[in-house]
Amino acid sequence: MANRKVVVGPMTRVNGMWEIHVTLDGQNRVVEARSASPFWRGMELILQSRDPRDAPYLTERICGICSSAHGYAASLALEEAAGVEPPPNGILVRNVLLGADFLQNHIRHFYFLHMPAFVAGPEQPPFAPRFTTDLRIPRRVSETIYQGYFRAIDESRRAHELAALFSGKVPHGHGVVAGGATVHPDSEKILRALGMVSKLRSFIDEHYLPDVERIAEYYPDYFSIGGGTEGFFSFGAFPQAPHKKKTAIPGGVMLEGRREELDLSAIEEHVRFSYYDQESRQHPAKGTTEVALEKPGAYTFVKAPRYKGRALETGPIARMWFAGRYREEPSTLSRTVARALEARLIVDLIEEWLLAMDPSSPVFEPFEVPEEGRGVGILGAMRGALGHWVEISSRRIARYQIITPSAWNCSPSDDTGRPSPVEAALLGVQVQNPEEPVELGRIVRSFDPCLSCATHVIKGGRRLTSFQII
Amino acid sequence: MPLTRREFLRLCLQGTAGLSLANIFLPHLAQALGNEERPPVIWIEATTCTGDILSAINAVDHDLRHLLSSVIDLRYQQLLMGGEGSVAREVLEQAMDGRLGRFLLIVEGTIPLRAGGGFNVIARRPSGHGITPLEAVRELGQRASHVLAAGVCASFGGPFAANPNPTQSVPLHQVLDRRVINVPGCPVHPDWLWGTLTHCLLYGTPDLDSFSRPTLFFGQTVHDLCTRRQFFDNGIFASELGQPTCMYKLGCKGPVTFADCPRRQWNGHLSWPVEANTPCIGCTSPEFPDRMTPFYARLPGLELPGVRVSTATLTKLVAGATAAGIGLHLAGKVLTGRLGQTYRKERTPTEIQEIVRVKKILRALPPGCGTRIESRRQEDPRSVTLRHLRKVKARGRGQESRTPRKLEERPPEQGDRPARGERKV
Numbered sequence: 001m002a003n004r005k006v007v008v009g010p011m012t013r014v015n016g017m018w019e020i021h022v023t024l025d026g027q028n029r030v031v032e033a034r035s036a037s038p039f040w041r042g043m044e045l046i047l048q049s050r051d052p053r054d055a056p057y058l059t060e061r062i063c064g065i066c067s068s069a070h071g072y073a074a075s076l077a078l079e080e081a082a083g084v085e086p087p088p089n090g091i092l093v094r095n096v097l098l099g100a101d102f103l104q105n106h107i108r109h110f111y112f113l114h115m116p117a118f119v120a121g122p123e124q125p126p127f128a129p130r131f132t133t134d135l136r137i138p139r140r141v142s143e144t145i146y147q148g149y150f151r152a153i154d155e156s157r158r159a160h161e162l163a164a165l166f167s168g169k170v171p172h173g174h175g176v177v178a179g180g181a182t183v184h185p186d187s188e189k190i191l192r193a194l195g196m197v198s199k200l201r202s203f204i205d206e207h208y209l210p211d212v213e214r215i216a217e218y219y220p221d222y223f224s225i226g227g228g229t230e231g232f233f234s235f236g237a238f239p240q241a242p243h244k245k246k247t248a249i250p251g252g253v254m255l256e257g258r259r260e261e262l263d264l265s266a267i268e269e270h271v272r273f274s275y276y277d278q279e280s281r282q283h284p285a286k287g288t289t290e291v292a293l294e295k296p297g298a299y300t301f302v303k304a305p306r307y308k309g310r311a312l313e314t315g316p317i318a319r320m321w322f323a324g325r326y327r328e329e330p331s332t333l334s335r336t337v338a339r340a341l342e343a344r345l346i347v348d349l350i351e352e353w354l355l356a357m358d359p360s361s362p363v364f365e366p367f368e369v370p371e372e373g374r375g376v377g378i379l380g381a382m383r384g385a386l387g388h389w390v391e392i393s394s395r396r397i398a399r400y401q402i403i404t405p406s407a408w409n410c411s412p413s414d415d416t417g418r419p420s421p422v423e424a425a426l427l428g429v430q431v432q433n434p435e436e437p438v439e440l441g442r443i444v445r446s447f448d449p450c451l452s453c454a455t456h457v458i459k460g461g462r463r464l465t466s467f468q469i470i
Numbered sequence: 471m472p473l474t475r476r477e478f479l480r481l482c483l484q485g486t487a488g489l490s491l492a493n494i495f496l497p498h499l500a501q502a503l504g505n506e507e508r509p510p511v512i513w514i515e516a517t518t519c520t521g522d523i524l525s526a527i528n529a530v531d532h533d534l535r536h537l538l539s540s541v542i543d544l545r546y547q548q549l550l551m552g553g554e555g556s557v558a559r560e561v562l563e564q565a566m567d568g569r570l571g572r573f574l575l576i577v578e579g580t581i582p583l584r585a586g587g588g589f590n591v592i593a594r595r596p597s598g599h600g601i602t603p604l605e606a607v608r609e610l611g612q613r614a615s616h617v618l619a620a621g622v623c624a625s626f627g628g629p630f631a632a633n634p635n636p637t638q639s640v641p642l643h644q645v646l647d648r649r650v651i652n653v654p655g656c657p658v659h660p661d662w663l664w665g666t667l668t669h670c671l672l673y674g675t676p677d678l679d680s681f682s683r684p685t686l687f688f689g690q691t692v693h694d695l696c697t698r699r700q701f702f703d704n705g706i707f708a709s710e711l712g713q714p715t716c717m718y719k720l721g722c723k724g725p726v727t728f729a730d731c732p733r734r735q736w737n738g739h740l741s742w743p744v745e746a747n748t749p750c751i752g753c754t755s756p757e758f759p760d761r762m763t764p765f766y767a768r769l770p771g772l773e774l775p776g777v778r779v780s781t782a783t784l785t786k787l788v789a790g791a792t793a794a795g796i797g798l799h800l801a802g803k804v805l806t807g808r809l810g811q812t813y814r815k816e817r818t819p820t821e822i823q824e825i826v827r828v829k830k831i832l833r834a835l836p837p838g839c840g841t842r843i844e845s846r847r848q849e850d851p852r853s854v855t856l857r858h859l860r861k862v863k864a865r866g867r868g869q870e871s872r873t874p875r876k877l878e879e880r881p882p883e884q885g886d887r888p889a890r891g892e893r894k895v
Contacts (some may be wrong), residue, residue: 007594009591010558012549015549018522019591038590038591038600039591040589040636041589043630046635054763054764057751058759061628063520124543125545126552127552129553129561152537157737160737163737164736164737164740168744168745169737170746171519172657172753174751175746177711177748181712182746200845262512288872293585293589296534364712366710390501426615447548448815452519
């Protein structure tokens with residue numbers, strides 16, 4: 001039998017627009033996979049020559065589900081450029097706020113985005129119509145899981161409220177700025193936040209973790225489907241006071257089963273299959289690029305970041321690996337389990353930080369825009385390693401570069417044809433029904449892809465020389 | 471008995487903590503519509519960050535579960551729908567080619583026009599043809615009973631249409647030849663969106679301002695409703711972020727921003743940006759973000775001196791007040807003696823000195839000199855907010871309390887008229 005091409009487009013239930021193109025052989029096995037994002041906005045271009053202090057609020061707008069992470073990373077980059085160190089109390093406030101947004105993201109990802117591919121929901125829109133292939137969970141258990149879904153509406157909102165307590169509003173909060181945080185923790189806020197945290201903890205214990213287990217019970221084969229990544233890459237998560245380089249959840253690089261120290265200069269971006277007209281396999285330090293929609297062979301707006309030529313996976317599974325809390329082979333369900341365990345860990349961390357807050361000490365260090373400066377803000381975001389690089393000249397943004405976690409995970413193949421983690425995870429997968437390739441969505445959503453982030457711009461001509469400064 | 475329109479408006483306007491409008495209107499809505507007749511809703515994500523749907527599902531009592539079971543029949547929503555790939559595309563195509571019948575269209579995100587709209591593809595046909603947001607909203611817009619733009623991107627362009635607008639994106643109303651109800655915000659507040667939608671379902675199109683925003687939620691400035699207004703009136707200004715006083719000098723855009731954030735508050739009526747000791751950044755304005763940035767630049771420096779119209783007598787005194795380096799409004803308070811009686815107790819000696827200095831400058835101004843300077847000051851012709859603000863103020867003076875028109879007076883298909891100021895691309 002001849003090969004057959006299958007497209008899942010739109011790949012719904014992800015942030016942003018995404019398509020998966022696969023080629024199936026005669027036995028309906030995936031022999032070629034492409035992660036394609038047909039969606040481009042140009043945020044880094046928009047940031048150019050603006051007041052640097054606007055960067056945290058503007059970069060938040062890249063992504064609605066992980067806005068605090070972008071604001072945080074932008075603030076870190078600006079603080080490094082200006083040589084400002086936020087007070088320890090401010091770092092605690094920022095971490096609580098980011099942690100709350102993590103919880104919101106992890107809960108919404110599992111219940112709203114990931115779980116419905118495995119479990120049949122109510123027979124009404126928006127839950128139906130849907131693919132009906134390979135739904136194994138009996139009705140009674142499905143109903144239990146959907147009770148979790150409807151509880152998740154309340155609890156993810158509560159996580160957002162916890163973030164809003166220190167941020168004014170979310171998505172796109174105001175609480176993280178260059179120089180620290182803006183909301184002073186007082187006893188009332190701390191008490192209220194502790195109450196919210198305890199409710200979130202019981203939701204995770206009573207619904208989230210058991211529901212992950214329920215799915216794992218009926219789909220154990222998904223612990224061996226969707227692996228294939230070459231290694232892990234992580235910036236850790238939650239910068240710690242007073243040294244920002246230390247993080248509460250450690251980071252690093254895992255190549256061939258060995259852990260290495262992170263070397264930011266080993267990153268290069270490939271564009272052979274991306275809609276950009278520039279020389280490939282280099283730091284985007286040289287050359288200028290324009291978007292080239294008609295470029296032959298290109299299929300996505302995401303570039304392919306590679307570390308020492310390897311396509312590494314980032315995200316909760318990488319963080320949990322470095323933290324030594326969960327060291328399973330990457331697969332569809334092990335990513336999901338790692339994310340749930342991370343949510344549980346973050347609940348405890350938030351509580352710890354709340355109790356460590358000091359209502360009488362400052363949260364903000366006045367921030368002056370430097371005449372010239374360069375800074376990098378690396379941060380563990382919800383989906384993995386996020387980096388913002390800023391260059392300031394004449395008190396304006398001269399260059400801004402962002403590499404998001406989903407660019408690592410959902411990139412296209414690189415110049416050597418090496419597939420990205422998402423594409424590698426799809427190769428060799430047996431598709432039961434090519435009319436309803438339900439397996440593909442299950443696998444790719446386990447990465448918690450965020451195409452809003454991945455395709456913000458990655459404009460060519462952004463220099464990454466500032467990579468080397470740390 | 472269903473709520474009367476007047477009662478509904480009152481409930482929406484209250485919007486205070488603990489009293490979510492949905493508590494009251496949901497049962498009536500279910501009764502009025504019947505559970506079987508929930509109107510189909512198509513929600514298109516154009517070029518967006520997905521923040522508007524994520525904010526919309528933060529609704530408190532009219533939460534997602536109630537919305538889905540009692541209010542709307544959400545057929546297409548990229549983030550929440552069960553279908554994917556061909557199944558999802560089929561739902562979209564049904565709506566686009568008329569098989570779904572009438573529905574309500576909500577769009578978030580701006581519409582990219584560069585390369586024929588090719589900078590975003592929301593679904594792919596088996597032929598390989600990608601359906602762009604432009605194509606989808608043009609088709610859907612013809613068939614929808616109401617079109618709502620959710621968030622500032624769909625309403626006015628927003629961050630992704632900011633200079634240099636790399637994707638040549640435009641707001642929704644510029645590509646549709648019909649009325650679009652703009653519900654801006656970055657992101658949209660769930661009460662604003664669902665309140666507007668409910669009004670459309672129960673009573674037809676709500677009263678709109680000249681930017682096609684419902685006056686129900688966008689009828690007053692943030693400044694007029696601000697919980698820290700007393701600090702402004704007393705001239706107590708924050709000098710850096712994180713201070714719990716007036717944010718005016720740190721660039722607060724509240725005086726030129728129409729929204730009810732201070733009264734309604736965000737995320738479970740819990741907080742809002744000024745409560746977080748940061749300035750309002752004007753995210754419901756047509757000029758967001760380009761003319762609202764730098765976010766920390768004080769308003770007069772922006773040539774957006776909306777404050778000057780809020781106290782009519784102040785217009786002549788712009789020069790003096792600016793020279794003194796102190797807000798116009800404060801100058802007005804000093805001049806008219808309306809500064810709070812307690813200001814001396816609350817003041818630092820430097821601030822008292824400054825107030826005295828302003829008083830001296832104001833007294834020394836020869837009559838009419840302010841007017842001359844005023845006429846030389848070039849007002850930015852692009853400042854649509856300013857013009858709008860004038861209009862609203864003028865209307866407010868002419869007519870103290872405008873009673874909402876009755877529902878019966880509305881033509882049934884009013885939704886099909888293009889709103890003022892809209893043009894087709």
